Every structure is written in structure tokens, then in C-alpha cells.
Amino acid sequence: MILQEYGLATxxxxTEIPRAGFAIGERIAALDDLVRAYPSPSYERLAGKSVLDLLQDWDSALEAVNNLRAAITETVIQDHFRAFSDxxxxxxxxxxxxxFCTGANYRKHVIDLTLDMGVGPEGLDAAGLRRWAENMMDERAATGEPYAFTKPVSTIGGAYDALVVPTIEEKPDWELELGVIIGRGGRNISRADAMSHVAGYAIVDDVTSRSLIARTDYKLCFGME
Known part of the structure; x- marks a missing residue:
């Protein structure tokens, strides 16, 4: 995949509802405004579309977006683009x-969390708990699979939106993540073909209530028939 020197945003x-935007550097313009100001059959299909709409037919949308970028000159940027701060x-x-998220993939991070939260087999001191966590992560790296989980879309906020933290959380944690935007669906995708399904990337600040992750208030697990 070749990274472009522009981005799509919302x-x-x-006075506006959210609109799909075309971003270059630290400036942005609405796709609708650009298509209306500089009409062309090569990218007119972008009019009225959200970023989600474009992702539904990403191969065609990407061609149109690239055609639009070719039409944007420095004069266009000066006349129609606004600063992010505006x-x-x-x-x-x-x-x-x-x-979709993946978790517990960084060896040192998982070991440190294990020690901080004291989650593991009973009866181990700090040194024993560390050895257990190290062995667990080494085994996962050799023979395991990534942990995957989902988050509701209602948890997503904009770059400068206020975060609503649970009142019982005294010290929320945060992690800088790379978000991968999927532009083509699929199932049982091979590693060799995986990148052909990626439309682009976004920076994500993942905020977590660590105290709510590990359950330490029960000891017994059982199965049901």
C-alpha cells in the first residue's frame, strides 16, 4: 500500500452537520464544496457522500479521490481550505x-500489567508472578493467536471531544494506537492478501478503565451442558 499525502476526514x-472532508497538511475542505466549485465527471460521485459511504465502494471511491487530488492546486487550497483549528x-x-481491537500483544506491557494488578495463579510472590507472565507471553508468541474483541461505536469520539469516564474509575489508562480503516470486506483472509483490504489509517487514543478488566471477585469457573 502506498500512503498518500492527503487524508479523508469528517x-x-x-452551524453544520458533520461533513466528509479532504485534508492536506493542517487544512481541510468539504468534499461537497470542492466538487461543486470544480466539477468534473472523474470525481462527481464524491458529492453528498460521507466517509462511510465511500468505504462501501472503496476501489471506485479511491480512484475518484485521487482524481480530485490531482485537480487541487495551491490556489484551490488558499480559496477553499480552512485550518483544522477553525x-x-x-x-x-x-x-x-x-x-475490532486486538489486545495483550506487547510482551512487556502485559507483564507490567500482570504485576501491577496482581492477576495470576494464587500463591506467587512478585518474582514468581513475573516468571509466570513471561512464560505465558513467550508461549503465546510461539504458538498462540492474537486476542480480539469489539467495542461499541458509541464509545468513539472526535479528537477534541470530552471523554465520559466511569465514576468508579480513579485512574483511567490511555494508549496511543494505530487504527486501520477497512475498505474491502472479506472472510478468512490470508496474511498475504490482508493489506489489499486496508483503505487507510488513523491515530487512535484508546482510553481504558483498567480496574474493570480483570475480575478478581470470583474464583470458580464451571461449564454447562
Whole structure:
């Protein structure tokens, strides 16, 4: 995949509903405004579309977006683009249909969390718990599979939106993540073909209530028939 020197975004002003935007550097313009100001059959299909709409037929949309970029000159940027600081930046895909996450993939991070939270086999001291966590992660790296989970789309916020933290959480954690925007669906996708399904990337600040992850208030697990 070749990274482009532009991006797609969703933004709004105080008087607008969220709109799909074309971003270059630290400036942005609405796709609708650009298509209307500089009409062309090569990218007119972008008019009236959200970023989510474009992702539904990404191969065709990408061609149109690239055609639009070719038509944008420095004069166009000066006449129609606004600074990020003049608008409210919304989630890039506002809102996506699904959010998939992977967790517990960084060896040192998982070991440190295990020690901080004291989650593991009973009766181990700190040194024993560390060895257990190290062995667990080494085994996962050798023979295991990534942990995957979902998050509701209602948890997604814009870059400068306020975060609502559970009142019982005293010290929420945050992690800088790379978000992968999927542009083509599929199932049982091979590693060799995986990148052909990626439309682009976004920076994500993943905020977590660590105290709510590990359940330490029960000891017994059982199965049912």
C-alpha cells in the first residue's frame, strides 16, 4: 500500500452537520464544496457522500479521490481550505459499523500489567508472578493467536471531544494506537492478501478503565451442558 499525502476526514462547524472532508497538511475542505466549485465527471460521485459511504465502494471511491487530488492546486487550497483549528474534527468515519481491537500483544506491557494488578495463579510472590507472565507471553508468541474483541461505536469520539469516564474509575489508562480503516470486506483472509483490504489509517487514543478488566471477585469457573 502506498500512503498518500492527503487524508479523508469528517468535520463540522458550529452551524453544520458533520461533513466528509479532504485534508492536506493542517487544512481541510468539504468534499461537497470542492466538487461543486470544480466539477468534473472523474470525481462527481464524491458529492453528498460521507466517509462511510465511500468505504462501501472503496476501489471506485479511491480512484475518484485521487482524481480530485490531482485537480487541487495551491490556489484551490488558499480559496477553499480552512485550518483544522477553525473547525471541529469528528471521528474520521462518523460512525463506523464495527470496531475490532486486538489486545495483550506487547510482551512487556502485559507483564507490567500482570504485576501491577496482581492477576495470576494464587500463591506467587512478585518474582514468581513475573516468571509466570513471561512464560505465558513467550508461549503465546510461539504458538498462540492474537486476542480480539469489539467495542461499541458509541464509545468513539472526535479528537477534541470530552471523554465520559466511569465514576468508579480513579485512574483511567490511555494508549496511543494505530487504527486501520477497512475498505474491502472479506472472510478468512490470508496474511498475504490482508493489506489489499486496508483503505487507510488513523491515530487512535484508546482510553481504558483498567480496574474493570480483570475480575478478581470470583474464583470458580464451571461449564454447562
Amino acid at each position: 468535520f463540522r462547524t458550529d 473547525v471541529a474534527i469528528c471521528p474520521p468515519v462518523d460512525l463506523p459499523r464495527q470496531v
